[in-house]
Amino acid sequence: MPSKLFSSPIGKKMGMALTGLILYGFLIGHLLGNLLLLKGDGGQAFNAYAEFLINHPLLIPAELFLVVVFLLHVYLAISVTRENRRARPVGYQATQSVGGRNFASYTMIYSGIIVLVFLVLHLKTFKYGDKAEGTLYDLVSATFQQTGYLVWYVIAMLVLGVHLWHAFQSAFQTLSVRSDKIRSLGLILCLILALGFGFLPVYLGILK
């Protein structure tokens, strides 16, 4: 396949859509796993699930795959945004949206950057966090006792939700599916993901 595909505007657009959807899938899986935190068994199920993943032979390849997908997504986002800025060097004095532009679509690069920062901190805290004194569950519980961290986490999840709101229908539009159903599904999914990921720390840190 000729190489220009990936440097073309359409190749980049499709790349964004595909990598985005893969990451979307990962988020759904991640949330399902995290729901084990709600089981109220002192983290037994959650820890067992974590153990299962850590010992799984496909974990490393899967992680590598996700890293590549994620980096590609970030790279494309930066490249596309830079091109877009160059395409309109002088902006308008008056702006008004009459089509589908909304807060989410207009701020994708910013919400994306916040999610990126969050991800780095998230990995540092949990995946590479100090688990010498207990299980992953203990670490998670302890972390969310810190109010500052909890607030940041919840806000980051809301930002993620906003990012996913535009992302979902946009990816499907790029891949030729545009319907009201997709729009509704996208809204429902992003609400579930944002609220789901946002509720867990609240549950662990405050409610429990």
Add this chain to the structure above:
Amino acid sequence: MTEEQSRRKRDAGQSDCLSFTISIWRQQGLNDKGQMVSYPLKRVRPEMSFLEMLDVLNGELERKGEELPISFDSDCREGICGMCGLVINGVAHGPGHGTTTCQLYMRSFADGSTITIEPWRAAAFPVIKDLVVDRSAFDRIIQAGGYASINSGSAPDANSMLISQELASEAFDAAACIGCGACVASCKNASAMLFVSAKVKHLNILPQGQPERHKRTVAMVEAMQQEGFGNCTNEYECEAVCPKEIAVEHISFLNREYLKAKVAGK
């Protein structure tokens, strides 16, 4: 006031006059920095077209002789040539739906309001003067492949090629594009995807366009990229301002065509 009453009133020549503050982008030339300048304008009649309002303002400026009248493009003034195009209060072609700037009437604006008028903004559409921009980038995109290569005189009988009503109609929907550039102006990324997709689709779905289908798609997309238009991020502002109501489904079509062309090794 009912439509009927207002019509009676207008027929009797008594329609009310409106007043506006017109805030317009003035730029002397390509290398001038440019700025917004405000002009008060009175005695605007609601049934005046937007461009006639500018004609009236220009007439005042010409008579005063203190500054040059405002340059803006327009030609057919019936919504088909694609020459006119102003961003009015932040919206390409203004508040009308499925209309060009020349098809906009002053009754659409509230009396006493300020109307902001700016040129199309895109690196690929440099400002020539005031509200006039250079859209030759669109011509270069067409030049790259927006045609079926057939010399005059070599065509077979028109009815030797059957085309269903549905297909002809679908091709027409795409071919209706007037090349005004509102899609680029309204897109926050100054993307020309709606224009290119409409042009590609018109020919790519018709039998006449098949021999050069993949070549055309790739060439036109590459030309678009070279001209410095931005990327599509699916915000659908383009279809909302398109005077011919060309839908973003055309963009999805272009995405698929491009992929197919690449798979075919073009």
Add this chain to the structure above:
Amino acid sequence: MALDGHIPSGPLAEKWEKHQFELKLVNPANKRKHNVIVVGTGLAGASAAATLAELGYNVLSFCLQDSPRRAHSIAAQGGINAAKNYQNDGDSIYRLFYDTIKGGDYRAREANVYRLAQISSHIIDQCAAQGVPFAREYGGTLANRSFGGAQVSRTFYARGQTGQQLLLGAYSALMRQVEIGKVTLLPRREMLELVMVDDKARGIVVRNLISGEMERYVADAVIIATGGYGNAFFLSTNAKACNVTATWRAHRKGAFFANPSFTQIHPTCIPVSGNYQSKLTLMSESLRNDGRVWVPKVQKDQRAPEQIPADERDYYLERRYPSFGNLVPRDVASRAAKAVCDEGRGVGSSGRAVYLDFADAIKRDGEHVISQKYGNLFDMYQEITNENPYQTPMRIYPAVHYTMGGLWVDYNLMSNLPGLFVLGEANFSDHGANRLGASALMQGLADGYFVIPYTIGGYIAANAADDVGTDHPAFDQAEQAATERIDKLLAIKGKRTVDDFHRELGLLLWDHCGMARNAEGLSSAKQKVREIREEFWQNVTVAGTAGEFNQVLERAGRVADFMEFAELMIDDAYERNESCGGHFREEYQTEEGEARRNDDDFTYVSAWEFQGVGTDPTLHKEELVFENVHLTQRSYK
């Protein structure tokens, strides 16, 4: 001087083929050594430029607009005629020829019109192959409709945007040649002078509208395809930039202007609503298929149309022309509307409008059917007038739409100046005194795709062009003349705007040289034009400078030419003591108010030679010989 149309001898049906054979050919390898200038990129100009480039000539293509695709051909709504007889309803080349000659009130050349009808079929083939999305039948074949009162269905169409689609086809062919390198595109250029070297057209001087600089271009031949002069009237359905400048500049260099008074007034336009109005909008003629035209029976009836009972309405077209009714040809319908308004029975605020009523059609077919047929036109009407034509009758009035007159050309479409060819609406050739609906697109494309490629070759092969550069003194003189005119305009610094003068001129022409003319009015108008012109050159204000993008200066130059041209139009109307087609002289009418043609004295083309501004031009007559059709008086009773 008797004009020779260079019409080939032989039977009508064989003239073109015979002529094609007799024309000298340019060796294919030599074509690349020849340059051709094409001014204008409408249907005629774009199709000519593309086709000549395909043949191998180097083409320089000029237009005023930012892109060749904007030319005003794009606004044609209805369709394009062709004698395909796909409908099996009795159409033929001969019938299209006959209808066109008769529709033109026997003031066109038989040979040209027959060739046009012959070529018409190929145009459809060519356009379909380019991908023009013509309307189709269920089976996939091309659809036709009957148009402008024709009794056969021979009009091909693409919704209500046929001109747009055909122009985009020609434009795409043109852009293909730009890519190949055979056409150099020069947009935003305005032709200001024709350059003659050794009595041959060899180049043009243009103003670059962006930089304001003068530019010179040299070629072996020059083609003008710059459309009509309807904007002489200021208000017309033409685009704002349509002008007479290119043809007028050629006329001043010696090209004869033929039948300048033949203008077509389209009956169904949206009436003028105020003195700020910049243009008039045409509503497709097809509306008359279902709409009924009427005015109140009494003068100054102020009631709303719905409140006027049927027996107090005058359906004047149906009354006067029982067999054709609302479908009478354009000139007849226009004059009838003027007549009832002159009687004081016009409607609307100005009293210059008549009703076009769909109430009966909606009652008969239902709103849905009417909306399917005319939905976009009804929407357009509502957009402009803010009135709902489903509920209240439309108000319409005639407006200047097309000009049959133009530069005189022979059978080869070459003017009396060797090397200057004129195509499309800019020439006078095919429509006589009145053009049939859907024939303008046909003529433009016939000229560009299928006539000029042959005839220009014949000229170039027979006329070895000397090696002339743009430094030739003729170019110096032409550029100097153009520059001086511009400097003069800028130096006046008067009080009145260009548009102000243009409006005054337009109104004068409309009143005295419009739908109806008479000797007295024409004489006084001629005097008045001179006065307006004099004042223009003393009191116009043109802002800005020559060396910049300056739209006022562009308009001023065009209006200055209209000021000179208007007098010629009046002279022509005055000289033609008969009524024919779009030219209606009130002195020459029947007792019932119908046009009275005078075939004994006026079966000729009036070709005028320029003698200087303010000096009466010289008339040259090309006698029209009718060998194949019998001249009859048109009757639509």
